[in-house]
Amino acid sequence: MSDSFHVPDAPRPGACVQSPRAKGEPRFPHGPQADPAGSHFERRIRSFQPRRSRVTAGQAEALRRLWPQWGLDIDGSRVLDLTDLFGNGNPVVLEIGFGMGEATAQMAAADPDTNILAVDVHTPGQGNLLSLTERSGLSNVRVANGDAIILLREMLAPDSLDGLRVYFPDPWPKKRHHKRRLIQPEFLTLAAARLRPGAVVHCATDWEPYAEQMLEVLTAHPAFENTRADGGFAPRPAFRPLTRFEGQGLDKGHVVNDLLFRRVPHEDRPEPRDNPEQPADRHRHQPPTGA
Numbered sequence: 182m183s184d185s186f187h188v189p190d191a192p193r194p195g196a197c198v199q200s201p202r203a204k205g206e207p208r209f210p211h212g213p214q215a216d217p218a219g220s221h222f223e224r225r226i227r228s229f230q231p232r233r234s235r236v237t238a239g240q241a242e243a244l245r246r247l248w249p250q251w252g253l254d255i256d257g258s259r260v261l262d263l264t265d266l267f268g269n270g271n272p273v274v275l276e277i278g279f280g281m282g283e284a285t286a287q288m289a290a291a292d293p294d295t296n297i298l299a300v301d302v303h304t305p306g307q308g309n310l311l312s313l314t315e316r317s318g319l320s321n322v323r324v325a326n327g328d329a330i331i332l333l334r335e336m337l338a339p340d341s342l343d344g345l346r347v348y349f350p351d352p353w354p355k356k357r358h359h360k361r362r363l364i365q366p367e368f369l370t371l372a373a374a375r376l377r378p379g380a381v382v383h384c385a386t387d388w389e390p391y392a393e394q395m396l397e398v399l400t401a402h403p404a405f406e407n408t409r410a411d412g413g414f415a416p417r418p419a420f421r422p423l424t425r426f427e428g429q430g431l432d433k434g435h436v437v438n439d440l441l442f443r444r445v446p447h448e449d450r451p452e453p454r455d456n457p458e459q460p461a462d463r464h465r466h467q468p469p470t471g472a
């Protein structure tokens with residue numbers, strides 16, 4: 182008689198998960214659900230390429246187990262209460278495009294009194310960051326799945342953010358794709374509406390034409406001012422670890438530029454200027470020298 186109860190071998194660490202799923206059945210029943218392309222909202226040019234990515238067994242396990250606790254689906258259904266989301270009233274910094282999340286976890290560990298709302302559409306990265314968060318015993322990271330534009334526009338209240346980090350956004354080097362670049366005037370206007378006065382927008386890129394574009398649009402935007410007295414790029418501040426994508430760029434000989442711009446006080450609600458010696462994310466980090 183044949184053995185009808187075949188018990189599969191335990192997945193090897195790093196192995197790709199290929200569990201059979203019925204059509205329409207969610208990939209991770211208790212994991213990220215929102216459609217990353219946000220196609221249920223609107224037709225719009227996106228700054229990312231939706232892709233079906235290989236998820237390792239470890240990442241899948243982290244998604245299944247930790248998503249209900251630390252995950253957030255960007256479905257545009259409500260405005261978030263960030264105090265409720267993090268369980269405290271500490272300042273919140275949004276990081277757009279954390280990739281595999283190593284730098285995010287390091288920054289969260291170095292600054293436990295700042296909450297990081299980390300958003301990406303990349304499922305393996307979401308699983309990886311959840312794992313890192315658990316392994317490092319962090320309680321100040323939440324992992325959001327979906328398009329950061331919808332998160333900013335539909336789910337974050339005015340003045341709710343104390344900082345914004347965009348490290349090595351997709352460079353979209355071809356001219357016909359430039360419209361997909363994240364850092365554009367309209368994006369900055371949306372971000373400005375969610376950032377408190379004094380909050381710092383911190384961008385970094387290894388693609389020099391994009392760095393020039395970032396400097397141009399940030400400098401021209403009335404809601405932001407350069408923390409650098411010379412109006413230029415900043416050296417990498419000590420609080421920003423090297424990121425995975427940055428390492429690949431450096432291996433190719435690329436030059437990395439950081440930009441740190443401060444949200445100026447609202448025109449209609451003037452506030453006292455933050456002390457320039459205050460941290461870059463408004464509360465903690467020192468701006469780079471020359472700021």
Ligand SMILES: C[S@@+](CC[C@H](N)C(=O)[O-])C[C@H]1O[C@@H](n2cnc3c(N)ncnc32)[C@H](O)[C@@H]1O
Pocket residue numbers: 228229277278279280281300301302303327328329330348349350351352363424425426427
């Ligand atoms: C080039 S990778 C850089 C990842 C990481 N910051 C690093 O330096 O290694 C850019 C990331 O941004 C994400 N991304 C781009 N546009 C996004 C958006 N609108 N919302 C959420 N994530 C986005 C992509 O999925 C990708 O993982």
